[in-house]
Amino acid sequence: MSVTDKLKNLLKGHEGQVGKGVDKAGDYVDKRTHGRFGKHVDTAQERLKDRLGREPGQRREPPAQP
DSSP: OHHOOOOOOOOHTTTHHHHHHHHHHHHHHHTTTTTTTHHHHHHHHHHHHHHHHOOOTOOOOOOOOO
């Protein structure tokens, strides 16, 4: 069993809290880097949420078009 599978099992049922934690961590990184890597941080946040699970009924938002 991989580490990711173990994390998924531990976090099952707490997807909302996981999402909030991922968002908070991304905001911290953005603050510390003065937003230089904002696009990369956003991508990492979305991938983590996809990987660890989303809240039931929550859909991934499409990327903003410039």
